Amino acid sequence: MKFKKWLVCSVLFSSLWMTTAFSAQAADSSIQNESIYDLYVDRYFNSTVANDYNVNTKDHLAFAGGDFKGIMDKMDHIRDLGFSILSIGPVFSTESYDGKAILDFNEIEKHFGTADELEALIEKTHNQKMKLMIEFPLNNYSAQHxxxxxxxxxxxxxxxxxxxxxxxxxxxxxTELIDTIVAFATKYKIDGVKLSEIEGAPTEFINEMITALKEVRNPMYVIALEESDANFDVNYSEQRMVALRDAFKNTDYPSDVISSVESNDLLLIDNLVSERFTYHSALENMFPPTRIRAAIGTLLTLPGVPYMTYGTEIAMNGQVPEESHQIMNFRVDEELIEYIQDVNSIRNKSDALRSGDIEVLKNENGYAVYKRESEEETFIIVVNNTSATQRIDLSSEVVGEDKEVRGIFESDLIRTTDDGSYRIVIDREIVEVFQVTDRKGLNTAYIIAMGISYLLFILFLVIVWKKGKQRRRDDENKAK
Incomplete structure (x- = not known):
């Protein structure tokens, strides 16, 4: 079964490459082409004990040992998941593992590593065709700053x-804050800044900082996970995050938020300062990996910029930061990770899924069907986040004339029924991506090739049989 799924996905991914001739890394510098993976350096991976000063993995509030080298060691994991921006939190000298109790902006936190190691991390991120973002709090530093x-x-x-x-x-x-972050961004070749602790900051001041940062290099994305009227590259809404979380923490829940998402929206189901999505799905007595699969599968196929907190791929739990900022565990079941990889791979290769038009065809209590379309390609996304199998009949006006629809993960090829419609049936708790292509007749060349292969195989068996028969005769003659 896994081989069959791999074979189908491989063929379709190859088709995507041929039909779009596009690579996310070669795209223009638009944040709609990106997806963000967010972590804290200290909680990711401890690669070296040289910087483990007063580390205590038993104390949830103490440093745990994660460092820049640890992120480099596990870079393949993030790259393979398909995320294009790596956000690593604050990196300045600090009293706290999350980097926010800042002591000195002129020093890199020694628990995380050296300035040279930070530069090496940035270089490796770029070599992996990804971008690196750091967090810059505007306020509430250590009293010893x-x-x-x-x-x-x-x-x-x-x-x-x-x-x-x-x-x-x-x-x-x-002025001091603007000069500080601009000097840092100029020295270290970062690609983005996540501003935090912005409460009380005038919008004009934030906009001035954004403008100054964007003059350093292009692209230089500036975002915040706090609501603001400033000119951030994406729109963050607490209400939207909660609505997405609540839509997927269980089945059959209202999913109106899917219809309201726009291309400049930041799409997430939790963040580093909120309760984990797993916590909410567990409260519903649901199996978190299945819930995460449905949620992330949807976020990666909607307009907007997907944003995923580290550990989501292993269903990390927690209600408060001391619980939810766990040390990343890489020895886990791969099924959810592979699913995120597969969907993100399609998104990265598809202009339609990143920035194409959307037409919502149906959306009611967890059952949503929408079309994503660009000039080169069309996808039908079916989100069956319900407790029952669902069916939808799509007309040729929606799909197109003389087309075929192929499910990438769960479903087979779908062609028109007698009445000219395309009937899609999806099992419960599944997000399926359907690629719409021109209908193909019988593949004559393929049939001929298979026929020749079959004849050659038969011929091989005949030759082997004859040689075996001749060998037995020779043996019998020798025995006489």
């Missing part, structure tokens, strides 16, 4: 109680 003790910066500070809180409306603070 270098700015806290500098006399000329005391009027920048609102509070030192627990954390260093800055006055983000102060023009000097704004």
């Amino acid at each position: 270098t700015w806290a003790s500098e006399e000329d910066k005391q009027d920048w500070i609102i509070s030192k109680d627990g954390v260093l809180q800055l006055d983000l409306e102060n023009p000097e603070v704004q």
Whole structure:
């Protein structure tokens, strides 16, 4: 069965290459062509003990040992999943494993590695045809931050109680923050910045920072996982994230959010500061890998920019950060990982799935059917996130005249019925991607080749049989 699936997928992937002649890495610098994999350096993989200062894997709030070299060691995992942007959190000198209790912007956190190792990570990411993004918090640093003790910066500070809180409306603070991140982006060849802790930051200030960053190099994506009116490259909505999460944490739930997604939307079901999607699906007494498969399969086939938190591919659980920021476990069942790889592979090769038009044909309580289309290709996506088998009959006006529809993962070839429609039947809890192509007649060349192969095989058996018969005769003659 696995061989059959592999064979079908291989043929279809080859077809995608031929019909689109496109590679995501060769695309123009539009964030719609990207997909983001987000992690914290400390929680990914520990490659060297040389930087394991006061590491304690038993303490959920302590450093666990993950480092830049660890990400490099596991780069193939991220590349094979198909994500094009690697987001690694803050990398500055910090008191906390998540990098946010920043001590000094002029130093790289020694637990993570050296400046040279960060540069090596960026270079390897680029060599793998991916991009690297770091997180830059605008506020709430360590109370021991270098700015806290500098006399000329005391009027920048609102509070030192627990954390260093800055006055983000102060023009000097704004200038310093812009200069800091621009200098970093100029020195290290990063491709994007995720701004965080932006509450209280005027929109004009954020826009000025975005403009300054984009002048460093192209592309330079700037995003945030906080709602804002600033000119970020994608639109983040807490409500949309919750709606997507709630649509897939169980079956038969309202899925109206699918119809409202637009090309500039950030698509995610959880993030590094929220509860894990697995936590919510487990509360519903559902099997998390199946729920994740349905959710990610949908996100990767909708317009917008897919964004996945590390560990989703192994159904990592957790309600609060201390629980959900687990050390990544790479010794897991491969089925969910392979599914994400397959769908992302199709998306990366398909202009229609990344930036093509969408037409929603049906969407009701977990059962959604939509068409993604570009000038070169057409796909029909069927999301059956329900508890029952579903059927839909699509007219030739939707699919096209004299076409055939082939399911890439679960279904066989579909051609028109007697009434001219295309009947698609999908089992429960499955997202299927159908490729629409011109109808092909009998493949004469293939049939001839198979016939010749069959005749040659028969001829081979006859020759072997005759040689065996002759050998027995010779043996009998010798015995006489």
